[in-house]
Amino acid sequence: MKSKKNYTGALVVGITGLCAAAVVALVIIVMANIASEGAPKLTWEFLTGAPTEGMTSGGIFPAIMGTFLLVVIMSIAGVPIGTITAIYLSEYASSKSVLARLIRFAVNTLAGVPAIVFGLFGLGFFVQFVGRGLDSLFTGDVELRWGQPNILWASLTMALLTLPVVIVSVEEAIRTVPRELREASLALGATKWQTIRKVVIPNSFTGILTGGILAVSRGAGEVAPILFTGAAYFLPHLPSALSDQFMELGYHVYIMATQSPDVEATRGIQYATTLVLLLLTFALNFSAIFLRYRIRKRSVA
Amino acid sequence: MLVQNNSKTIEQTDKLGRHEIPAPRSGFSHPPKRAKQDDSLTKKRFRPSEFLAEKLITFVAFVSFAFIVLIFVFVFSEALPIFLPQEEKIAAAQQEEQETYGEEPSAQPEKKKTQSVEFSEGEATVKNLLSTSWQPVSEQPKYGLLPLFVGSLKVSLIAVLIAAPVAILAALFTAAFAPKWAKEVLKPAIEILAGFPSVVIGFFALVVLATYIQNTFGIEYRLNAFVGGIALALAVIPIIYTISEDALGAVPKSFSEASLALGATKWQTALFVILPAATPGIFAAMLLGIGRAFGETMIVLMATGNAALLSADPFEPVRTMSATIGAEMAEVVFGDTHYNVLFLIGSLLFIVTFSLNAIAEIFIRQRLMKRFGGAS
Numbered sequence: 001m002k003s004k005k006n007y008t009g010a011l012v013v014g015i016t017g018l019c020a021a022a023v024v025a026l027v028i029i030v031m032a033n034i035a036s037e038g039a040p041k042l043t044w045e046f047l048t049g050a051p052t053e054g055m056t057s058g059g060i061f062p063a064i065m066g067t068f069l070l071v072v073i074m075s076i077a078g079v080p081i082g083t084i085t086a087i088y089l090s091e092y093a094s095s096k097s098v099l100a101r102l103i104r105f106a107v108n109t110l111a112g113v114p115a116i117v118f119g120l121f122g123l124g125f126f127v128q129f130v131g132r133g134l135d136s137l138f139t140g141d142v143e144l145r146w147g148q149p150n151i152l153w154a155s156l157t158m159a160l161l162t163l164p165v166v167i168v169s170v171e172e173a174i175r176t177v178p179r180e181l182r183e184a185s186l187a188l189g190a191t192k193w194q195t196i197r198k199v200v201i202p203n204s205f206t207g208i209l210t211g212g213i214l215a216v217s218r219g220a221g222e223v224a225p226i227l228f229t230g231a232a233y234f235l236p237h238l239p240s241a242l243s244d245q246f247m248e249l250g251y252h253v254y255i256m257a258t259q260s261p262d263v264e265a266t267r268g269i270q271y272a273t274t275l276v277l278l279l280l281t282f283a284l285n286f287s288a289i290f291l292r293y294r295i296r297k298r299s300v301a
Numbered sequence: 302m303l304v305q306n307n308s309k310t311i312e313q314t315d316k317l318g319r320h321e322i323p324a325p326r327s328g329f330s331h332p333p334k335r336a337k338q339d340d341s342l343t344k345k346r347f348r349p350s351e352f353l354a355e356k357l358i359t360f361v362a363f364v365s366f367a368f369i370v371l372i373f374v375f376v377f378s379e380a381l382p383i384f385l386p387q388e389e390k391i392a393a394a395q396q397e398e399q400e401t402y403g404e405e406p407s408a409q410p411e412k413k414k415t416q417s418v419e420f421s422e423g424e425a426t427v428k429n430l431l432s433t434s435w436q437p438v439s440e441q442p443k444y445g446l447l448p449l450f451v452g453s454l455k456v457s458l459i460a461v462l463i464a465a466p467v468a469i470l471a472a473l474f475t476a477a478f479a480p481k482w483a484k485e486v487l488k489p490a491i492e493i494l495a496g497f498p499s500v501v502i503g504f505f506a507l508v509v510l511a512t513y514i515q516n517t518f519g520i521e522y523r524l525n526a527f528v529g530g531i532a533l534a535l536a537v538i539p540i541i542y543t544i545s546e547d548a549l550g551a552v553p554k555s556f557s558e559a560s561l562a563l564g565a566t567k568w569q570t571a572l573f574v575i576l577p578a579a580t581p582g583i584f585a586a587m588l589l590g591i592g593r594a595f596g597e598t599m600i601v602l603m604a605t606g607n608a609a610l611l612s613a614d615p616f617e618p619v620r621t622m623s624a625t626i627g628a629e630m631a632e633v634v635f636g637d638t639h640y641n642v643l644f645l646i647g648s649l650l651f652i653v654t655f656s657l658n659a660i661a662e663i664f665i666r667q668r669l670m671k672r673f674g675g676a677s
Contacts, residue, residue, distance in 0.1 A: 009568040016474035019467045020483065023538060024490045030497070030505050030535070081365050088362035092355060103362060106369040112658040113372070113651060114596025116623045120630070120647040121372045124379045128635055160368060167365075193354040221498025224598040224623075228631040250500040250599075257504055258603055267508070274504050278497070285496040 031278070038275030041268040047276070055234055055256070056266055060273050065238050066246035067280075070155050070226070071216045073242075078159030079212045082166025086211075089167070090174045091196055111164040115224035122157030122229035123149070145243050152242040154230030161225055162215035169214055173207015173295055174200060210291040217284035221277070223250035233259070249277045373651070380645035383430075383638065430642070435609035435620065437629065437639045444642045446649070448611040452526070452619035456601055457594035459530025459615055460537050465587050467534075468541035476549035477571035495539035503603035506532030511604065518616070522606055526619040529605035533597055537590040544589060544665075548582020549575055585664035592657035596650055598623040622646045 049059025085103065093100030132147035139145065146152075177200050185195040201208075223231075232245035233255050239246045256270045257263060432445035475484055511528045514520065520527075552575050560570040576583075606618025607628060626643050633640045 009566055012568040012572060013474075013478050016470045016478060017483075019470035020474040020479065020487050022467055023471050023494070023542070024486055026535065026538075027490045027494050030502070031493075033505065033509055034501070081361055084358055084361040085365045088358045092358055093362075099359070099363060099366065103366045106366050108662075109655060109658070110369050110372070112592060112654055114598065114623060114654055116596065116598040116626050117376060117647050117651050118372070120376055120379075120626060120644060123630065124644065125371065125375050129375075160372065163365060163369075191348060191351050193351050196354075217496065221496075221500070223498075223500045224627060227627050250498055253500050253504050254599060254603065257507055270504065270508070274501055278501055281496055281498055282493070285492070289492070 034274050038271035041272035063247040063249045063252040067220055067249045071219050073155035074158045074219050075212055077156055078162050079166055082163050083170050083208050086167045086170035090171050107164045107167055115222050118157050118161045119225040119227055122153055126153035126156055149230040150243045151230050151239050151246045154226040157225045157229050158219045162218050165215045165218055166211040169211035170208050173204040177203045206291050206295050210288050213284050213288040217281050221281050223254055377648050380648045383641045433611050448609045449622045449625050453595055453621040455526050456529045456621055457591050460533035460594040461590050464534035464537040464541055468538045469545050472542050472545035472549055475546055491539050491542055499599040502532050502535050503600040506604035520616045522618050524606035525616045527615045529601045532600045532604045533594045537594050540593055541586045541590045544586035545583045548579040552578040581664045581667050585661035588657050588661040592654045596654045598627045602627045622650055
């Protein structure tokens with residue numbers, strides 16, 4: 001009887017352990033496959049060159065640049081709004097505030113909305129509504145300048161998508177600022193706003209940075225919202241104005257793997273682009289994890 | 302700033318009634334009046350900068366809330382024209398007809414017939430939306446949402462059926478048996494998996510997984526619901542694992558201690574005490590996983606073959622709701638019926654994911670209530 005029980009026990013531990021090992025193995029297989037197939041093509045020329053010969057050779061510099069511009073504009077638009085909202089939620093809103101509760105509910109809901117729905121919103125609201133509106137206001141519908149997909153609308157769409165990430169992470173960081181610091185500042189005669197500006201924000205700066213990095217990592221990896229708000233298949237030049245379209249790494253992978261004339265011939269480029277995208281998001285995520293670890297350590301100490 | 306601070310502290314002490322300090326230098330403070338001094342201790346003084354900062358911050362918070370509301374309102378309102386102006390359109394068309402009838406009365410019955418046929422099949426009536434074929438770009442467009450909905454459901458279910466056992470058992474392993482080193486391997490692995498951009502998983506499924514599955518199972522179609530489901534499982538595993546592990550970890554220690562004290566072994570405790578106690582949380586994790594799978598776009602767009610077939614066979618290509626939006630939105634004309642139907646699909650996606658998340662939230666809350674109820 002006892003030995004039978006031991007067998008079952010070993011079986012239970014074995015099966016659960018196997019599942020855990022399977023998860024780790026999956027991650028390793030995917031990463032190893034992409035790294036091994038992508039690494040040979042990953043040269044300096046590939047990173048700094050433009051696609052040539054009808055996208056069958058050359059580099060991905062425009063896509064890297066486009067991704068960079070996308071996340072920069074996205075951060076400029078999204079991080080301040082997210083940070084200020086987080087400050088409102090943690091510093092100004094009382095626990096009974098209706099607005100604060102509404103914001104929390106909206107943020108929770110927003111975090112669960114599929115990325116493609118943001119794309120729909122970006123197209124319908126930014127491109128068609130705001131863009132067309134601007135066009136008819138300034139040029140009288142003669143010229144289509146803002147009423148078409150471009151990098152500004154794509155970035156703003158992405159900023160909305162990443163807003164919950166920023167708000168949640170900044171709020172968490174603000175909460176780790178010890179109450180004694182705030183009280184000391186107020187006791188010295190500083191006003192509430194002075195306390196926030198001189199004590200709370202500097203002390204939660206790492207958290208704001210973490211929020212920004214996580215948002216950038218999310219934004220760099222998502223493709224669905226920019227499918228029809230600004231990403232382009234191929235452009236001969238880099239975007240020079242906010243009303244230009246742009247190339248993007250994730251979109252490049254998607255389009256090269258599914259829509260290009262000869263999918264097999266460009267397999268190497270696809271793998272290398274995927275590897276670049278993967279490395280980029282990893283680098284961002286790891287720095288965010290590291291910063292968060294430092295914040296947590298401080299809040300414990 | 303230092304000087305400013307100093308003057309502020311002087312004011313403060315002045316309010317407290319120390320007369321040896323000279324009159325406040327700050328511009329907007331009143332000269333001290335004895336009768337009102339008690340008031341100034343309790344009453345907040347009006348500071349324009351404070352007022353402005355608070356109002357501005359509240360305003361920005363409101364703006365971010367307004368934008369979130371705008372998303373919902375806008376996506377739904379763009380889908381509405383399908384249902385609303387149908388009668389107007391028909392009425393307008395009939396008026397036009399009547400104008401021409403005056404000139405050629407003989408053509409009247411014939412024209413009316415063709416018109417009504419066009420409206421019942423060409424436009425997105427409710428009947429058309431419920432039909433079983435999705436052919437938006439044809440002479441008589443058919444906007445049957447059924448194959449798309451079934452496609453989404455099929456792929457999501459396959460994904461969760463694969464992901465849930467693996468993720469939940471792995472979470473149980475972490476919570477009950479895992480030695481420290483195993484946890485230190487598993488946690489980063491899950492975080493890395495969660496950080497994979499969906500287009501990367503889609504690419505892997507398209508290039509490696511699809512070929513592998515076709516070769517092992519000998520299936521006719523390279524890209525099908527099964528491949529898409531497995532790929533989606535990769536995206537869903539981190540969600541189910543993380544929330545299940547939270548739920549398992551939240552089971553009070555007294556439960557497992559009591560079980561162990563009664564002579565149960567470690568695995569019996571894990572399987573018959575910890576796992577059942579965490580059921581609501583695990584159920585919530587699965588719901589959230591389905592929600593994520595339902596709304597995911599890039600993976601299914603790349604790995605499922607995108608043919609709008611209505612079948613139950615997991616090895617046939619499917620077209621999901623999200624992939625339909627992703628694939629067709631770039632080509633539609635603004636304001637067209639097709640455009641509105643795609644927004645309707647978006648609204649449906651939103652409603653489904655929102656309800657799943659809301660139900661999951663209820664389950665998570667329930668678990669917390671139980672936990673606190675048990676502790677007190």
